[in-house]
Amino acid sequence: MRPAELAALSAAEAASAAVRGTTSPNPPVGAAIVDVAGNTVGVGATRPAGGPHAEVMALSEAGERARGGTAVVTLEPCNHTGRTGPCTHALVEAGITRVVFARRDANSVAGGGAEWLRDNGVEVVHPEPDQLPAPTLDPWLRAIEVGRPAVTLKFAQTLDGFTAAADGTSQWITGPEARRTVHADRAHRDAIIVGTGTVLADNPRLTARRDDGGEYGHQPRRVVIGTREIPAGHHLAGACERYPDIATALSKLWESGARDVLVEGGAGLAAGFVAAGAVDFVQAYLAPKLLGAGHPVLGGAVTETLYGAFEFETTAVRRLGADVLVEGRVPRRSRATGT
Template identity: 50%
Template structure:
């Protein structure tokens, strides 16, 4: 089967169906870690599925190689490989997938997102140089390409920025208070808002508090259902600060081991978390830690839970941000506003992030 024959025999509809299946396969891989979740479907020249594969974690076969391993020698000649991520072009614990596809005789590759890695990128060029037809998914279906990008968003962000994506959350009254004058803060918001917080905790790789909040509130930092049971996925607890974590603190009984960082160099701390496989960090409290992330420019999304109450007094949700004048205010876009029981959730993203998105060619994978 020649490459040109494979091009005419594999229809775009088959490509799209295969990419959706590849996404399902990718979701079977580990959500946490330094490696992306990738799925691959191998199609015959008539568009039928020959084999499927996915990446099961660091040190295991990549999705393309996993799929190829299920075929006899020669069975992949003239096939189309539909992969959620551009085939890698480097040797790590495993060999380059671009070479494996070439050696197997694959005639065409459709990939969902370009690999932004300095070492791993270049697979598409290597495949083209070997005479393989390479099709970025956005050339066929931009909406589906966006879906694949969204699936890989946390991993892509971490690779591009060498740090996790950071979500900063707080709950406050309408006048911006996170606690009453006596320090009490449970509960500013209602049950629906708290349930939403726990759901978002479970979506994150890690959850962070400062030692001040840890010592004052003794939080468990777990993600729990409304009945108190632990949810299936638990974020890794991260404590920022130099004060000692007490041996009997509730967080020491967390299903995941505690990571403590001194917080003096947030950029270095975040880079370390990224190297440990943390792609998303949920910064939960308190005001000192939230303010530090905001002042350093490390807040990629804000989640502000607003209760219809007033407290007054000094206990603000945020402290000093290093903003001397209104002209230097940290500006955000409202991404969403949601009613949760009696409370409101405001989701906001930095204006600078919007400007970067607007300046980027939406057809580019990187």
Template identity: 50%
Template sequence: MGEHPRTLTIDAAMSRALELAARGPAHGPNPRVGCVLLAPAPHGTGLPDGASPDSLDPHPRAVLAEGYHQGAGTPHAEAAALADARARGIDVTGATAVVTLEPCAHTGRTPPCADALVAAGVAEVVHAVDDPNPAATGGAHRLRAAGVRVVRGLRAAEGEELLRVWLTAVRRDTPYVTLKTATTLDGYVAAQDGTSRWITGTAAREHAHRVRAEVDAIAIGTGTLLADDPALTARVRAHGAASAEALAEHQPLRVVVGLRGIPPTARVRGPGGELLHVLSRDVSQVLGRLAEREVRHVLVEGGPTLATAFLAAGAVDELHAYVAPVLLGGGRRVVGGLGVATIADAHRFRTVEVRRVGDDALVVSRKSVEGRVG
């Protein structure tokens, strides 16, 4: 893992663990998790099982090792930290493990982390967020059964925010849905003749591709496929090139929704992510198919028919609205009818970020907790 801080309080160790977790990939079926192993508590200062995070030992301790999860099939954060300790020749008996997510208790691609911590002789585990995954939960119970003291909820809000997408998907067993739109100032996605390239500028399109590289799947309707023939790839600027682009390392699943066929020469059949054609117009069926494939985050890119369907179904968790300083005065709207007759029935979101992207603006909004939600 390279160099790490020499000493940290438990609270600061959780901040470090959150920082480590954020280094892991945002895409994939597994959560981003970080772990810091601290030296044993001085005699008599260890916490009782179930203690409040507010009563944690405020004194700095030596950092023994650390680790984070680097993606599906790689060691979990706790296992990575234990491996870091072994590589350094460090005995972690009696140590405190500070972890962003409750250690898992199931055997998947890797053994249970709770068992690994017990086997290593760890005496205390402090975690930020309880694991909601029914297949993995129970780690805290297994630790306690083995005599390990467990404290939960340290920096829980920060842990929840880091894992927001994954937690949402796992808790309800359907993917987190981000809807992307790119419109003119007056709300159009295409001119009256159907042309739409390019409403937004280069910087906005590059940002959109960086988002694609962080999601598990991109979805469009068959109408958009036939009209625009998109490749649905995540592209990045090639190293050392002013304008050339290359495929990003991670390519999301390409999802086409609708009953019409995909032409054999369509660009979605070319290099990029796997192609999935969902022969349905039912949003719940689409999300169900994606959940079966462990898709945690799907980016819905259009067109207006698919966007309207997801909004009308109340399935959109987050909006990425790119707005260009362009006026058309007519054309195709970004969203069709939503059955809203009065302002009280409006689909409301809360703005979490407004960013200038080149000459365009990006407004990021999330599902509102009050009133009717989109």
């Protein structure tokens, strides 16, 4: 890739991250247009379902400056007519002569854009395997791969592994910077999932809130798994989606367009998702505290031997004030389903 294209990819990924949570069931794609002089002249991201895709938004901003230029896209341009036309055709009609994309589209319906572009005289660049940075797309790509929403298991714990003290107190394990990050992340998810135990114990709102107490513009769907009644007066009473079990919840969420969901608690639900092989990503907020005893992250043993432990690949480690956020991806081969 050329230096100007790497800069354009950074702009495209930032645009992608900004719209995450608003585009499902479509992917949150970002695109940037580089003109013949090497300048980024247009940046765009996919609009909510039914709206223009990232390439069209970027081309619109670039105008005539796109002619003879390069399109840098976080996902292979679609070659499919749905609620909008194929992005491949829009790129050719705008005079784009070179396309660089970071991730190959695994969707059998919309894929094949790279081949069509090459057949129509466009130079196409895509490192194999996917090596360019476009992490915002990872949950959507995993969802397409597994045929259900991608699941991120999120938890906050003391350094010795407890999510609450022996008396049940858990507010606050982590500090304000970590909590701020959690709320910002919620604003980019399709749904937040908790169990009835968490609802009854903590009476959560499950909203994405700013420091000033106001809510982010995009709010995730609030989902509760379990059959126990939510008492009147609780924040989620009559204000959430209810499902009896994990399988039903994931199936219904997928059917209704959710592709990127966050599981926040409690320990029994977390153990259930792990046992079902339905965890794709992990967010572990670690606080520099020790309790010695208390409530664990998982409400049951995953294995009786170290060799059967639930494992994930660490993808990022960030310091958030006094706390540390460890993020990871679960390899397909390590799941309980064995796939």
